Amino acid sequence: LLPLNIPIFYDQKQIKTWKSSIRFERNRERLDWFQLDLVVSDEDLDVIKNAEITDNFLLSSRGLVLLSDEQKDVLKFMKRYTKFEGEKKDAETKGLSKFGLSLQRSRIFELFELKRLGIDGALTNEEEDFCKNIMTMENMPVYEVDKRYDEIARPYQLAGYNWLRFLYEHKFGACLADDMGLGKTLQTIMLLQTLKDKVDKILIICPVSILYNWKNELEKFSDLTWSIYYGDEREFKTDAKVILTSYGLMKKESFSTFAEHTFDILIFDEVQHLKNIRSLGANAARQIKAKFRICLTGTPVENDLSEFYNIMDLCVPGVWGDLGLVRSASKNKNRLLARRTVKPFILRRTKDQVLKELPEKIENHVYLDFSPEEKDFYQQKLNAVRANMISSGSKRYGEVLKSLLEMRQLCLWQKQPQFQSTKIDFLMENLETLVEEGHKTLVFSQFTTYLDMIENKIKVNGWKMARIDGSQTIKKRGEQVELFQEGDAQIFLISLKAGGFGLNLTAASYIFLMDPWWNPAVERQAIDRAHRIGQENKLTVYRPIIKDSVEEKVLILQQSKRE
Numbered sequence: 001l002l003p004l005n006i007p008i009f010y011d012q013k014q015i016k017t018w019k020s021s022i023r024f025e026r027n028r029e030r031l032d033w034f035q036l037d038l039v040v041s042d043e044d045l046d047v048i049k050n051a052e053i054t055d056n057f058l059l060s061s062r063g064l065v066l067l068s069d070e071q072k073d074v075l076k077f078m079k080r081y082t083k084f085e086g087e088k089k090d091a092e093t094k095g096l097s098k099f100g101l102s103l104q105r106s107r108i109f110e111l112f113e114l115k116r117l118g119i120d121g122a123l124t125n126e127e128e129d130f131c132k133n134i135m136t137m138e139n140m141p142v143y144e145v146d147k148r149y150d151e152i153a154r155p156y157q158l159a160g161y162n163w164l165r166f167l168y169e170h171k172f173g174a175c176l177a178d179d180m181g182l183g184k185t186l187q188t189i190m191l192l193q194t195l196k197d198k199v200d201k202i203l204i205i206c207p208v209s210i211l212y213n214w215k216n217e218l219e220k221f222s223d224l225t226w227s228i229y230y231g232d233e234r235e236f237k238t239d240a241k242v243i244l245t246s247y248g249l250m251k252k253e254s255f256s257t258f259a260e261h262t263f264d265i266l267i268f269d270e271v272q273h274l275k276n277i278r279s280l281g282a283n284a285a286r287q288i289k290a291k292f293r294i295c296l297t298g299t300p301v302e303n304d305l306s307e308f309y310n311i312m313d314l315c316v317p318g319v320w321g322d323l324g325l326v327r328s329a330s331k332n333k334n335r336l337l338a339r340r341t342v343k344p345f346i347l348r349r350t351k352d353q354v355l356k357e358l359p360e361k362i363e364n365h366v367y368l369d370f371s372p373e374e375k376d377f378y379q380q381k382l383n384a385v386r387a388n389m390i391s392s393g394s395k396r397y398g399e400v401l402k403s404l405l406e407m408r409q410l411c412l413w414q415k416q417p418q419f420q421s422t423k424i425d426f427l428m429e430n431l432e433t434l435v436e437e438g439h440k441t442l443v444f445s446q447f448t449t450y451l452d453m454i455e456n457k458i459k460v461n462g463w464k465m466a467r468i469d470g471s472q473t474i475k476k477r478g479e480q481v482e483l484f485q486e487g488d489a490q491i492f493l494i495s496l497k498a499g500g501f502g503l504n505l506t507a508a509s510y511i512f513l514m515d516p517w518w519n520p521a522v523e524r525q526a527i528d529r530a531h532r533i534g535q536e537n538k539l540t541v542y543r544p545i546i547k548d549s550v551e552e553k554v555l556i557l558q559q560s561k562r563e
Contacts, residue, residue: 013063018071020044022078024111024121025098034111036122038081038099045097048082051075074117076337077110104318106172109135109344130170134344140166146193152221153190156354160187161194163347164294168195168265173293173316175271177348180298180525181532182355185217188267188294192242193222199264202242203288205250206269209468209498212478214244214269229257230474247273247281254284266290271297272521274314275307285314293317298528299521300346303561305338312342319345351531361531363541365555368422370546377416378549382407404550411546412450412515421453423544427512428457430542435463435490440507444526445514446496454514455493464488468503469495481505496526505529509537516543516551520558 001008008015022044025037040048047065050058053076056067067075082099103111111122112131123131133139143165145158153161160176164187167174176184192202202224204214211228218226227240230249236257237243250258266288268274274282295315301308312319319342351358370378385403392399413421427443434441445451448469458465466480466489477498483489485507492505496517508530517523531539545551 010064015064015066016062017066017068018047020047020071020074020119022074022119024114024119026122033105034101034103034107034122036101036103038078038101040078040082040097040099042095042097045082048075048078051079053079070117074114074119077114106316106319106345110341113340131344134163134166144194145190146222148193148221149190153186154183154354156349157183157187157190160184160347160349161190164188164191165194167345168292171292173295173319173345175295175297175300175312175315175342175346177297177300177346179348179350180528181535182349182351183533184296184298185214185269186221188296189217189221189224191294192224192265195265196222196224196241200241201238201261201263202265202267203258203261203263203290204242204244204267204269205247205285206244207273208246208248208474209477209503210269211244211246212474213503218242250288251281251284254287258288262289262291264290265292265294267294267296268314269296271295271311271314272299272302272307275302275310277306277310277313282310282314286317298525300348302519302521305335308338312345316342316345355533358531358533359535359538361527361539361541363527364543366426366542366544367547368426368544370422370549371420373416374410374414374420374422377414378407378410381410407550408515408554409447409450411549411551412445412447413453419453422546423514424454424457426544427454427514428461430510430512431458431463431491432461434510435461438490439509440484440490440492441510441512442492442494442505442508442526442530443512443514444494444496444499446517447515448495450514451493451495458491458493463491465491465493467493468499469493470498472498484508494526494529496522499526499529503529504532504534506532506534506536509539511539511541513541513543516545516554516558518554518557518561520562523558 002017021041023039025039027035027037043060043062046060046062047058050060051067051072052058053072056069056072058065058067081101108123108127109131112128112135115123115128133141140159140162143162145153145161149158149161160178164174164176168191176187178184178187192199206214208230211230215226215228218224224242225240226242226244227235227237229236229243229245234249268285274285276282293315295311297311300311309320369375385407388399388403412423413419431441443451443454445454448471451467451469455465455467466484466487468477468480472480480489480492481503484492484505492508511527511530513523513526527539527541545555
């Protein structure tokens with residue numbers, strides 16, 4: 001009815017729409033921070049206080065006020081600013097309040113968003129242009145790049161390098177979250193090599209299993225000097241440009257060795273290792289002083305949104321402002337706000353988008369039936385667990401997890417009355433054919449005991465194999481990878497946690513994931529060891545699942561995490 005100018009009344013007062021007179025006033029003293037005053041009239045303040053972000057209306061002292069969706073967006077930001085950010089100042093003019101805000105430069109895009117919604121005064125024209133460029137990635141400057149990459153780099157990798165360089169030049173931070181196998185390491189090395197004369201100290205932190213992978217890639221794709229800071233004889237060599245170390249060591253020495261230095265560039269590879277914001281690792285990572293930070297990960301969200309908040313805050317400290325946002329649950333509106341806030345600092349491309357030439361990958365769930373003896377024993381155990389849960393009354397989480405673990409292991413092998421394993425029988429049957437046909441196969445499990453059992457069966461058959469698990473030294477792991485990639489080992493046994501990331505295993509054409517893991521991202525990491533640049537064979541993935549068992553429940557849980 002509004003366009004027809006027909007007045008509508010609610011509770012004796014005419015219904016109104018909201019026209020805000022909110023504006024920013026900016027002091028340009030410090031470059032890395034925005035010093036702003038937010039000027040708000042009493043009427044607007046009343047609206048901000050009364051607004052429920054979920055509704056398109058609110059009740060104010062002036063009666064019922066209708067809000068458009070864009071105005072709701074404005075109010076979302078204003079609630080944050082007037083609540084957390086600033087101290088209220090006395091404005092010279094009556095009826096106006098001023099809130100003094102100090103925003104980190106990384107929140108320039110928030111101000112850009114507000115400009116779009118009609119609130120002016122915060123940004124210069126150059127800053128607006130910068131925001132437009134990086135939001136659309138259209139007029140991104142093309143930087144010079146070391147000649148050696150002309151032949152090697154694919155177009156999307158060059159785009160990734162330009163994006164990293166753009167953020168480096170503007171001193172923000174970056175999260176490169178391309179799918180596994182798209183060459184995040186190469187894009188990063190392109191940046192480091194090209195900036196070689198401008199930077200002195202680069203620190204790369206990664207899981208132990210890929211320290212040597214980084215060393216090899218640095219030697220292959222750059223002429224940067226490097227040193228590995230790891231092991232008993234470790235020595236912090238300040239003459240090397242690039243220092244490689246592990247997450248474990250970073251945790252131990254963040255307040256000692258690393259505290260003494262300021263790094264030009266700090267890189268966290270497989271940063272999902274620090275996904276928990278309350279963990280010691282995430283805390284240690286925040287202690288390291290660096291001018292520019294890059295986070296690399298194929299899975300920026302493994303379980304929930306708080307991990308994503310944490311990872312983005314590691315590469316662009318202060319991007320969320322007050323961490324009130326971070327504690328909130330993963331609702332649709334939060335996801336949208338989160339995505340919008342950090343869109344400029346994260347680049348994620350999937351294989352389907354950029355690699356048209358990758359051979360296809362076929363995934364099969366193979367449902368297997370227990371043998372009658374296995375089924376009876378599983379059922380007995382399940383009844384015992386149920387009875388125990390009911391009788392103990394209290395939900396003791398330790399008990400619950402222990403029982404779940406037992407039930408999952410019974411799907412893999414049983415020793416009653418003699419050793420039995422439907423899954424190992426299934427695996428051996430398939431391996432026999434694959435070995436005969438000359439294919440190479442990866443076998444993943446999260447239980448090393450289980451890998452031992454499979455290894456014994458493989459030895460009985462006289463097949464050649466390699467193996468990686470958490471007990472091996474880096475050197476040993478490197479040798480095993482070579483044995484599989486270049487040598488005559490046809491089967492590679494890998495423990496899911498030790499070999500789930502950073503390895504290049506393109507010689508494989510078959511993968512068996514012997515036990516489903518709660519977290520689908522971890523399984524995908526494992527599969528992508530083989531499904532990456534350099535793979536020429538069609539890749540077939542088998543997931544044997546025991547019918548009517550706890551494993552089916554794990555698959556349901558995986559689905560909700562995927563969403």
